[in-house]
Amino acid sequence: MIDKKKVFSLAQLIIPWLTVPLMGKRSFFRFLPVASLVNLCLSATSVIANKKQWWINKNPISPGPIDFTYFLGPYFVGTLWIFKLTYGNFSKYLVTNVVIDWINAFPYFFISQKVGLFKFKKWSNRTWGFMSLVWAILIYGIQYLVEQSIKQYNSDN
Numbered sequence: 044m045i046d047k048k049k050v051f052s053l054a055q056l057i058i059p060w061l062t063v064p065l066m067g068k069r070s071f072f073r074f075l076p077v078a079s080l081v082n083l084c085l086s087a088t089s090v091i092a093n094k095k096q097w098w099i100n101k102n103p104i105s106p107g108p109i110d111f112t113y114f115l116g117p118y119f120v121g122t123l124w125i126f127k128l129t130y131g132n133f134s135k136y137l138v139t140n141v142v143i144d145w146i147n148a149f150p151y152f153f154i155s156q157k158v159g160l161f162k163f164k165k166w167s168n169r170t171w172g173f174m175s176l177v178w179a180i181l182i183y184g185i186q187y188l189v190e191q192s193i194k195q196y197n198s199d200n
Contacts, residue, residue: 047102048102049104050105051155052112052160053112056111074126074186075183077122077124078122078123082118082119082122090108090109093107095165097164098161098164102160117147121143147175149172
């Protein structure tokens, strides 16, 4: 019998990466640092969340406190795509993140809980959605500062 948890985990890791070649090399490398940073923050939050029992990760492919199939799959690739499609227009970026974070916090985590991969204990879906939006705003600011630094460096040379 096929283990639905493993299939769902593999799908959430692999399917988003199939879209990356469509993004283009320049966009991928342009937004790679900020996507990596937010994933590092998510990983650190997961370690804390496990200790404080905010949520439980039951992923058979990524056992332990950090669900790498989720963070390196839809969250990482989604961050790259959102930046590619909206960076430079903060209101478009913000609206896109509100919509995606709502989908992520409610229908997506409902499905993840039904499959048996993940369960909120002391956090709610709203808390997760709010935190995702806060991270999105912070990383937009970081990307903006990085790009301003690059522009300044290029104009000085």
